[in-house]
Amino acid sequence: MSTTRFAELDPERPVVEQLRERMAAMERRPAAERVPTLPALAEVVPLHAGATYAVDSASLALAVAAGASQAGEWVGFAGCPDFGAEAAAELGVELSRTVLVPDPGEHWLEVTAALVDVLRLVVLRPPATVSERAAGLLESRLRTRSAVLVVQGPWPRVEARLSTERSAWSGPSAGTGHLEQRQAAVVVHRRGRALQRVELSWPGVHRVDRPQQHLRLATG
Helix, strand or coil, rough: CCEEEECCCCCCHHHHHHHHHHHHHHHHHCCCCCCCHHHHHCCCCCCCCCCCCEEECCHHHHHHHHHHHHHHCEEECCCCCCCCCHHHHHHHHCCEEEEEEECCHHHHHHHHHHHHHHHHHEECCCCCCCCCHHHHHEEEHHHHHCCCEECCCCCCCEEEEEEEEEEEEECCCCCCCCEEEEEEEEEECCCCCCEEEEEEEEECCCECCCCCCCEEEECC
C-alpha cells in the first residue's frame, strides 16, 4: 500500500494527537448533517453525512468531492492510481487537505474505514465486489464519524447514483488544436424519487440550461 498526503499535519505536534482531535470533532457532528456540494450539484445531489453515493466516472467523483474540499473539509481518494492532481485543483479540490492512497491492496476495505475515521469525504474505487455485510459495517462507520463515501463503481446500497448518459466535447472548428469544453448529461437516481437529469459543463463544473450545439460526441 502506498500513501500520498498532499499536505502534512502540524510537524510540531504528535500526529496521533492531531488525528484523535479530528476524529473527536467528527463524532460531535449531528447525524445526516448536510455536507457542502458544488452549486451545480446542490439541488440534484445534496450530500448528507453518513451516506454513500455512487458515480460512474472519475470526473464525477472529483465533482462530488470538490464542494466539501472548497468548504475547508479534508477529503481522501483510495484505489485511484490515475488520480489527476491538476484536474482536481481546477475543480477546487484543495490538495493541501487531500490524502491519496493510490493502491490500498487487498486490505482496501480496512484502509477505507481508516480514512473515514479522520476525513470528511472519501472517494473509493473498489478493486473487488463488496458484500452487503461489509458495506453495512462501513455505512455504520460513516454514520458514527459523520463522513461521506463516494464510490466509483457498483455498491450494494447508495443514497444516490450519478451516471453519464451522454458526453460531448467542443473545440476549434478547423479541426486542429485542443478540445476546450466538455458537456455531459448526468442522470441522478435517488431512492424513492423520480430520475433527474442535469447538464454539466467542464472545465470547472457548471450547470447549463440546454445542450450547446456543435459538440463532438465522446465517451466517459
